[in-house]
Amino acid sequence: MERIGYIGLGLMGKPIAANLLKAGFSVVVHNRSRAAVRELVKAGAREAGDPRSVAEASDVVITNLPDSGDVEAVVLGPGGVIEGLREGMLFIDNSTIKPESSRKIGARLTDLGVSALDAPVSGGDVGAKAGTLAIMVGGPGTAYERAKPIFEAMGKTITHVGESGAGQVAKACNQVMVAAQMVAMGELLLLAQRSGVDPRLVVEAIRGGSAQCWALDVKPQRLFTGERSPGFKAQMMHKDLNIVLDTARTYGVPLPGTAVNHQLFRAMLQMGMDDLDNSAVIGVLEALTGETLRETVA
Numbered sequence: 001m002e003r004i005g006y007i008g009l010g011l012m013g014k015p016i017a018a019n020l021l022k023a024g025f026s027v028v029v030h031n032r033s034r035a036a037v038r039e040l041v042k043a044g045a046r047e048a049g050d051p052r053s054v055a056e057a058s059d060v061v062i063t064n065l066p067d068s069g070d071v072e073a074v075v076l077g078p079g080g081v082i083e084g085l086r087e088g089m090l091f092i093d094n095s096t097i098k099p100e101s102s103r104k105i106g107a108r109l110t111d112l113g114v115s116a117l118d119a120p121v122s123g124g125d126v127g128a129k130a131g132t133l134a135i136m137v138g139g140p141g142t143a144y145e146r147a148k149p150i151f152e153a154m155g156k157t158i159t160h161v162g163e164s165g166a167g168q169v170a171k172a173c174n175q176v177m178v179a180a181q182m183v184a185m186g187e188l189l190l191l192a193q194r195s196g197v198d199p200r201l202v203v204e205a206i207r208g209g210s211a212q213c214w215a216l217d218v219k220p221q222r223l224f225t226g227e228r229s230p231g232f233k234a235q236m237m238h239k240d241l242n243i244v245l246d247t248a249r250t251y252g253v254p255l256p257g258t259a260v261n262h263q264l265f266r267a268m269l270q271m272g273m274d275d276l277d278n279s280a281v282i283g284v285l286e287a288l289t290g291e292t293l294r295e296t297v298a
Contacts, residue, residue: 062150
């Protein structure tokens with residue numbers, strides 16, 4: 001069984017690494033925050049002091065980091081993964097970054113005889129903990145087949161989208177829909193409440209029809225109890241929408257709805273809500289309407 005190195009143990013990375021351990025993989029971990037490392041070591045992982053050491057102790061290295069520059073620095077920079085790689089290894093990136101960054105990393109590693117896959121994930125911390133993530137994969141087909149047992153320990157919907165960078169393009173498209181759902185959900189909850197109708201019953205009524213979506217299945221129940229802590233942080237949603245709009249500019253695709261949603265998530269950051277869940281974009285709409293979603297006891 002492959003020895004796996006996992007770098008980046010945030011809201012998504014830590015439960016993914018934990019599921020790899022549960023699946024029987026040998027896992028070595030590295031993270032700037034020590035608490036997550038200690039927790040996984042107690043669960044059976046081994047600790048590495050830097051990205052290079054992770055690569056030296058692994059057959060497959062996986063990263064899950066905040067942004068494009070972080071991944072490039074950890075993989076290609078001094079003391080990085082690249083310094084500990086050996087021919088025949090596999091690199092997988094679970095981060096959400098620019099397609100161009102994935103292609104750059106893939107090209108560098110291919111020159112060293114290392115296969116590279118961009119494999120961003122979707123499903124939030126709920127999906128990461130349950131092992132039910134959607135995984136969008138770009139890169140060589142042979143590397144994808146090798147990685148499938150690893151992906152099956154992380155998620156349920158695993159799709160090889162195309163060559164290097166294709167996984168990140170798919171994730172950008174995913175985030176177009178996610179942002180739209182979060183904003184639309186906030187709008188409909190406040191519209192129902194302002195109109196004198198119980199938004200809980202509205203959600204129950206429309207979830208069985210054409211409005212059904214993951215957001216309506218999962219998020220309103222948390223909002224109704226006042227729970228706005230992340231799942232998926234607003235600052236990461238804003239970062240991902242930056243990538244979406246940058247990619248759209250590269251290929252000349254107008255995204256007017258996404259541009260508006262990007263501004264609403266930017267407003268979240270400006271209002272100090274950057275560490276809240278992306279569904280907490282309803283807070284921006286509350287400020288605009290003067291209507292606060294009423295809470296109920298769970």
